[in-house]
Amino acid sequence: MTRAELDLAVEWAAAEGWNPGLHDATAFHEVDPQGFLVGVLDGQPVASISVVRYGGGFGFLGFYIVRPEWRGSGYGMQLWRSGMAYLEGCNVGLDGVVAQQANYRESGFRYAYGNQRHEGTGGGPAPAGIVDAAGVPTRWILDYDAPRFPVPRPAFVTRWLGLPGHRAFVAPGDNAIRGYVVIRPCRQGFKIGPLFADDAEVADDLFGAAAACAPGAPVFLDTPMPNAGALALAAHHGMTPVFETARMYTGEEPDIALDTVFGVTTFELG
Numbered sequence: 711m712t713r714a715e716l717d718l719a720v721e722w723a724a725a726e727g728w729n730p731g732l733h734d735a736t737a738f739h740e741v742d743p744q745g746f747l748v749g750v751l752d753g754q755p756v757a758s759i760s761v762v763r764y765g766g767g768f769g770f771l772g773f774y775i776v777r778p779e780w781r782g783s784g785y786g787m788q789l790w791r792s793g794m795a796y797l798e799g800c801n802v803g804l805d806g807v808v809a810q811q812a813n814y815r816e817s818g819f820r821y822a823y824g825n826q827r828h829e830g831t832g833g834g835p836a837p838a839g840i841v842d843a844a845g846v847p848t849r850w851i852l853d854y855d856a857p858r859f860p861v862p863r864p865a866f867v868t869r870w871l872g873l874p875g876h877r878a879f880v881a882p883g884d885n886a887i888r889g890y891v892v893i894r895p896c897r898q899g900f901k902i903g904p905l906f907a908d909d910a911e912v913a914d915d916l917f918g919a920a921a922a923c924a925p926g927a928p929v930f931l932d933t934p935m936p937n938a939g940a941l942a943l944a945a946h947h948g949m950t951p952v953f954e955t956a957r958m959y960t961g962e963e964p965d966i967a968l969d970t971v972f973g974v975t976t977f978e979l980g
Contacts, residue, residue, distance in 0.1 A: 766861035769800035772978035801961030830949035832924030843878035860964035899928030905973030
């Protein structure tokens with residue numbers, strides 16, 4: 711894809727009800743500019759897929775969309791094969807709708823766990839002790855992020871923290887942090903992600919700091935279902951489950967600190 715075609719794919723994602731962030735494409739594209747493919751028919755884009763190589767033998771698949779009028783014609787499968795060829799040799803992850811699990815299994819993916827999206831309303835006072843991420847060294851955040859994702863992703867995280875409209879907060883510790891959170895504007899309301907924290911108490915404070923940035927607006931949090939503390943946090947804040955995805959991998963499930971992942975960064979890139 712060209713950069714403009716990625717913007718088109720984001721528009722398609724919005725039409726599917728995925729509610730992308732207003733500036734997601736900027737951070738996504740910079741991770742792997744070659745990892746976004748478009749299917750073109752008679753000069754017109756009809757399908758998209760993202761197959762981002764993070765390095766370290768890990769890739770993530772998303773943005774798998776075929777325009778409604780061309781579904782069932784085999785164009786999506788052609789693009790899928792091209793994307794998987796680009797990720798050859800990688801352990802590939804995806805967050806897919808539950809109804810497509812069987813199809814993904816046929817393509818070599820194995821179910822790891824479910825994620826649940828919750829919707830609530832922003833607002834409330836900002837908790838004491840949580841500070842703006844700009845107040846700590848970026849390397850503290852990168853060090854904290856690394857064990858909570860399959861591979862280190864410093865370029866993505868650094869960009870994610872500074873995109874227009876993104877607000878990032880940390881729970882400071884002793885020459886380190888105990889967690890961090892980002893809230894970003896979306897087509898509808900705001901999404902909170904990532905929300906990584908040492909424990910449920912820190913996660914609750916970070917959630918509160920993020921939610922305080924969006925008074926009265928819809929807020930969304932994507933929680934890994936094996937983390938009971940994340941589900942409890944969403945329930946405590948009156949959030950309602952709205953849909954579920956299946957995290958799947960072609961290889962072994964990466965060994966990440968899932969009990970400290972209270973909010974997924976983004977379903978499109980993991």
